[in-house]
Amino acid sequence: MSLANFLQQLDRLEAEAASTLGEVADSEALETARVRFMGAKKGLLKDIQKLLGSVEVADKPAAGKRLNEVKGAIQTAFDEAKQRLDSGTTERQGPQPDPTLPGTPLRLGHLHPVTQTIEHLKEIMGRMGFTTAEGPEVEDPWHNFVALNIPEDHPARDPLDNFYLATAGATSGLEGSRLMRSQTSTVQIRVMETTPPPVRIISLGRVYRPDAPDATHFPMFHQMEGLYVATDVTMANLKTVLRIFANNYLGGDVEIRFRPSFFPFTEPSVEVDFLWNDNWIEFGGAGMVDPAVLASVGYDPESVSGFAFGLGVERLCMRRHGITDIRDLFSGDLRFLKQF
């Protein structure tokens, strides 16, 4: 090959490379150009380099010198192009992608906040060895009252304070009548009737009381009640379990206090308060299982003792999520439900 021919090819390559590299718009194009001009095996520069062998020996120094110049020029053009791209100053033509457009919404449903609260409670109590138990919502007076030490003349059995079923045969509150359970303690009775001690359960579910609905009352709500009956269960155990519960549920070191109260099925009976954000918050009722209750399910109150506590799930749920009207929970309104 003649020197002139060789140099001419180099000139053309240099011009083409300068033009191409000067215009590359993105890193992909730059890479394509690099492979095309500077590729180690099939690059155009490599092709011309191979022709050097066919140049006259006398012309070789000139040819080689020019080859190196072009090589350097292409490298420089490449470096400049790369730098230009890296510094991102390219001006773009046409439509531009907009990755800030919103994501495609994922159409997922929502779990009811009360469900979420119940799962949370079950999880905490489960870690303390309490197993979940459930029972029927339509109950007889034995399980809802008698076995719970609520005698016939007790106001809690009043037909106006309960949802008795309209049955033809029986008088409300007396044997044979049925009612929507007013507490989940009924489940505790059912479990104890069929299980020898020790018993360590939480009972959960809907309960029904004829309260006029307002922001904090609804005639249907959920209760969680805990029961632990074994040998040597004390009120100190009760306080400890409730404190650990509070620490788990509310987080941090929560102070707890007992106030005397009265429930037919526990003795002593207490109201339980938690000190939370410098306020005493009513948590629920608790106490030591009344010996009459233990006896009614066939346990020996002299050999076993137990504690029980109960709380309204909605109240905990509302406090946790800042819900101010209990009626929202049962509205079925999707605008409410989808916030959880």
Place this chain on the structure above:
Amino acid sequence: MLVSWKWLSRYVDLPMPLAELESRLALSGLNHESTEAVGDDFVIDLEVTSNRGDCLGHIGVAREVAALYGLPLRKPIVDLAASGDDVNLMTSVANEFVAACPRYTARLIRGVEVGPSPEWLAGPLQAVGINSVNNVVDATNYVMLECGQPLHAFDFDRLSQNRIVVRPARDGETLEAIDHRSYTLDPSMCVIADADNAVAVAGVMGGAASEVTESTKNLLIEAAIFTPLSVRRTARQLKLFSPSSFRFERRVDPLQVDWASRRVCEIIVNSGGGDVVGGVIDTAPETPRTAPVTLRFSQLKRILGIDIDRDEVLRILHSIGCESTGEAAGQIEMQSPSWRHDLGREVDLIEEVARIHGYDQIPEDHPIAVAPSAKRPFDVAVEKVRGVMVAAGISEAMTPSIVTDKVDAMISPWTDQAALATAVPMLEGARKLRRSLLASLLHSRAANWAAASQHADLFEIAHIYLPGSTADELPSEQYSLGMVCGIDFFELKGVIDEVATRLGLPQRFEYAPLCDATSIGQSGLDAARFGMDPDWAVEIRSAGETVGYLGMISKRLNQSLKLTVPTVAAELSLGSLLTQADLVPTQQPISSFPSITRDLNMIVDESVRWASLETVVRAAVGDELTAVVYRETYRAADKDGPGKKRILLSVELQQPDATLTGADADAMIAKILAACDRDLDAKLLS
């Protein structure tokens, strides 16, 4: 119970600041609701639990304060001067209803001058919100709020034959009470009567006819005990509640009846003059004491978890009025005070000791022993179900279990027996125990659309109540999963199939149309019961058992709910599903040999349903048939003739242990086609 600070201080010194007393009382059982300044007095609102009737008077509260602070209690001593006459000669009391009135006492005061009360009498009453009436009525109110014993003063001269009869009311007997409303009575109620008519509803309210007025001269003072149940039932039935009925319902101190009677006489005479006639008529002067209670010290530790020193125990019990009647090694015997009806057992004394000693003394570092506890399979299953629902974009609702007649009538796939009902309505007339969740969810969906124009896809997991075969039987309660959506029928069906998969049911659900395929929109479906479009209503079966229903809500129901898009609904019995569920998946081997997929375009009669076709295809080949996939249905009447349709499906064939050859596959396809032809007259499009 409203307590006046000044009034309270008549019975016990109050050296402590108000706030401290409030807090101390709250922490020992008298919960502090609020305090209001009234003039130079403070009125403290205390919540008294139903077992503490003794605290429904200032003396009772003072006794608590005295016990808590170790202060002496000053109960007024009554020094009643009486005339020499004998009350027994002037009146009589016949008790014909001892079950409702175990004790009735009567005293007479003659020549009283009824008029305004002096300040020391009217002032304290006004502080706790009781308007002054006259010196007699005020005296009865004052003593009731002092000691908790309700009292009544009759105008003696207006009692027919000047005598008292305690008896059941006559059927239909009426009484105008001092609230000047007329009440119709029945024989379950106890009345105080004169020789002719009822003059008071026992323990509830006096009558207008014998009311004390400014012209009254002679008084009969009633101090009695009426049984809680009788008073409460009567008050409830008449919807007539009074401070008196409130106290009788919580039981009064049987030993205090006579003290209260003398006390009120003393106050009346002091403010209105007159003479108290000598003697008292008392139908039951002897009050039997309750049996003494033994308290073992070991039981304190066993129940409370702490030891309490013997002397402290005695101090506490004596401070609340218990009297020691004996002591032996490790135990004491106590006579409970007559005003405490709630101290009949050892555990009751344990509570008193704990309460006064202070619950803050109970430690909170006594953990219980570790014990295993596991999630119930039911909870695991429900969690999986909820996961499917949420993933399908369906949100969980919780709706009331008791529904209105209208909602109840919407849809009831499980039963055609009438729903159980409550005696009193729960909300807006709702009395029916729901037989299906679908009606509630449809109601919610409609409310969402009405309120916010949003198509709510909702599910709920709750009990439904299926009536037993007789009215008195407990209902069959079962957990149900209800779904109501605006999505495509087949989309929801896919969701339901996924529930079956996630629960590990042994077989896929079968869907049996509730309606005969040939008689479109007609028989086989009670539209009122199902509320569904007959063409799109199916029973869901699992291993032969009915586990649920799926369908398009009928146009009529959808329109009546003002829903603008078709609604698809389904309900599954979770209890039934759980008995079949396998919640722990077991790995199935994956064949490493290639599969062969063939498309089959079958021409069938319109009446042939996919379920039949699929069953026939699956039955024709063994385990090598790994999948039958529905592709599409289309119709080409010009080529196939009327009444025909084409169903395109794919079958996938594979052997677990060898490569399936083309010839093997052809043979299997031939079997499938032969079976389709034989059983369904289905022909492959050639």
